[in-house]
Amino acid sequence: MTSNVTQPGDIREVAVIGLGLMGSGIAELIARSGRSVDAIEINQGFLDQGMARVRASLDRAVSRGRLTDTARDEILARIRPIDDVATGVAGADLVIEAIPERIELKKTLFAQLDEACRADAILATNTSSLSVTEIAGGTRDPARVAGLHFFNPAPVMKLVEVITTVLTSPETAGTLAGLSRDLGKTPVAVTDRAGFIVNALLLPYLNHAVHLLETAQATREDIDKAATAGLGLPMGPLTLLDLIGLDTCLAVLETLADEFGGTRYVHAPLLRKLCDARLFGRKSGRGFYDYQRKSTAADHELAPVPAEVALIRDRDGRLDELASQITAAGISVVSQPADETGLVIVAADPRHRVLDAALAAGHPADVVGVHFVEAGNGKPGLAELVLPDVTAAATAGRAAALAARIGLNAVTSRDRPGFLLEALAYAQFNDAVRMFQDGYASPADIDTAMMLGCGYPRGPLQMLDEAGAANVVSVLDAMHAATGDPAFTPVPLLAEYATAGTRFRAGAEG
Ligand code: CAA
Numbered sequence: 001m002t003s004n005v006t007q008p009g010d011i012r013e014v015a016v017i018g019l020g021l022m023g024s025g026i027a028e029l030i031a032r033s034g035r036s037v038d039a040i041e042i043n044q045g046f047l048d049q050g051m052a053r054v055r056a057s058l059d060r061a062v063s064r065g066r067l068t069d070t071a072r073d074e075i076l077a078r079i080r081p082i083d084d085v086a087t088g089v090a091g092a093d094l095v096i097e098a099i100p101e102r103i104e105l106k107k108t109l110f111a112q113l114d115e116a117c118r119a120d121a122i123l124a125t126n127t128s129s130l131s132v133t134e135i136a137g138g139t140r141d142p143a144r145v146a147g148l149h150f151f152n153p154a155p156v157m158k159l160v161e162v163i164t165t166v167l168t169s170p171e172t173a174g175t176l177a178g179l180s181r182d183l184g185k186t187p188v189a190v191t192d193r194a195g196f197i198v199n200a201l202l203l204p205y206l207n208h209a210v211h212l213l214e215t216a217q218a219t220r221e222d223i224d225k226a227a228t229a230g231l232g233l234p235m236g237p238l239t240l241l242d243l244i245g246l247d248t249c250l251a252v253l254e255t256l257a258d259e260f261g262g263t264r265y266v267h268a269p270l271l272r273k274l275c276d277a278r279l280f281g282r283k284s285g286r287g288f289y290d291y292q293r294k295s296t297a298a299d300h301e302l303a304p305v306p307a308e309v310a311l312i313r314d315r316d317g318r319l320d321e322l323a324s325q326i327t328a329a330g331i332s333v334v335s336q337p338a339d340e341t342g343l344v345i346v347a348a349d350p351r352h353r354v355l356d357a358a359l360a361a362g363h364p365a366d367v368v369g370v371h372f373v374e375a376g377n378g379k380p381g382l383a384e385l386v387l388p389d390v391t392a393a394a395t396a397g398r399a400a401a402l403a404a405r406i407g408l409n410a411v412t413s414r415d416r417p418g419f420l421l422e423a424l425a426y427a428q429f430n431d432a433v434r435m436f437q438d439g440y441a442s443p444a445d446i447d448t449a450m451m452l453g454c455g456y457p458r459g460p461l462q463m464l465d466e467a468g469a470a471n472v473v474s475v476l477d478a479m480h481a482a483t484g485d486p487a488f489t490p491v492p493l494l495a496e497y498a499t500a501g502t503r504f505r506a507g508a509e510g
Contacts (some may be wrong), residue, residue: 146168173189206240231425365390427476
């Protein structure tokens with residue numbers, strides 16, 4: 001048993017096994033902290049690739065003036081590439097495993113580490129979702145085994161999930177949390193459950209984005225823009241899938257599906273197809289986007305801007321400002337559509353079909369719904385242009401031209417409840433409440449994890465509070481009614497908070 005308390009400062013030599021995307025980032029991070037790193041791979045080719053990645057990352061920091069040439073060389077000198085596990089781990093105070101996500105490989109490796117490491121060395125796995133308990137199960141001293149989960153890019157993202165099993169000693173967990181702080185990260189302590197906090201919330205959201213793309217709800221660019229412009233996230237979900245690696249995402253989803261069941265974790269067929277085609281994202285040059293070809297997205301020609309627009313105002317005055325913007329652009333606004341109007345705008349509500357408003361307004365083929373989303377933080381908001389399937393293609397073109405003329409930050413969505421932004425966000429908020437309801441993590445830890453692990457400007461539960469639990473429940477109800485998918489049923493605790501008007505993050509900054 002590991003009984004002596006190791007201070008983070010006592011961890012001087014670290015072995016990192018696996019120099020893929022995550023392992024190379026972790027090796028860089030640890031070497032930057034002044035520690036020596038044995039960087040271990042199974043052959044020279046993988047070692048060269050991993051070291052090239054570390055070098056490129058450090059070179060970028062130098063070119064941005066964040067690091068001097070000398071400091072870069074010192075960091076690199078602290079990393080010793082090695083292609084033999086037993087030699088590499090022999091003197092290590094801590095081993096961090098970052099090999100491919102295959103349980104048999106990891107169990108075999110940990111059994112080997114048991115033999116090859118010093119008795120007081122800590123053994124950590126960077127697994128994204130596999131059972132740390134199962135990985136530890138093959139060792140003789142599971143008290144010294146824990147999860148230490150970093151986020152991509154590891155040198156940048158501030159979160160580390162420290163995962164304990166029922167057998168992990170408090171000393172091991174304490175040392176890893178202290179070390180994380182020493183590396184400039186914020187540790188969040190969790191127990192061993194598939195996906196831990198972040199991946200259990202992130203992956204179903206990413207998968208949902210793929211479903212939206214696959215079912216032609218919107219283009220990949222608009223799905224990504226809804227998340228960045230509407231939620232303030234640093235990257236859209238399809239760009240983030242490409243960053244993480246589609247194979248990794250698929251593997252995490254499969255683990256989540258095994259552990260929790262339910263439609264929310266069933267991977268979108270398109271995700272599997274891209275993996276089968278070995279289009280894994282940035283690391284292979286192409287995923288949802290192509291990183292090898294220069295963008296050929298020449299500005300496609302916009303339809304002519306209509307001379308007259310019919311705008312059906314609602315009692316809430318949601319389109320009043322839009323009417324002024326259109327008038328200011330020299331386009332006349334009428335309240336009743338005529339045959340020659342060509343574009344009829346109605347206020348769209350993510351709980352209701354635009355189709356019904358379109359039929360009520362007459363001229364359904366000419367109707368476009370507009371839904372404004374406030375971005376907060378002083379950033380320009382997002383306008384969702386919502387197209388019922390009966391809307392004519394020419395109408396959609398005119399709406400896009402109008403949006404461009406008056407400077408709306410617009411995305412286009414098919415007419416399905418939740419449209420784009422709420423469909424993506426509210427389903428994730430529901431998952432976050434389920435995680436709290438399950439007793440797995442506190443609202444504060446959930447929000448911290450998503451902010452520091454994925455760069456969210458505010459955590460999902462704070463955003464839920466801002467949107468209003470009752471509002472979120474009613475959009476989810478509409479999504480459930482339209483799709484029949486039980487994954488969108490509001491979880492009982494969310495329904496309870498909505499009824500009681502209680503906030504999840506009462507006291508958190510608004
Ligand atoms: N390695 C090292 N540093 C990197 C880097 C990399 N791969 N990518 C970016 N950086 C650094 C840049 O050098 C820059 O540093 P300085 O400010 O010191 O100059 C900084 O990060 C910002 O980079 P950029 O200006 O190039 O780009 P950006 O502002 O668009 O930020 C980003 C890039 C940090 C990746 C940001 O888009 C972001 O936070 N995205 C969300 C990423 C995310 O969600 N990660 C978690 C994925 S889930 C996961 O990893 C867990 C799992 O198990 C699957």
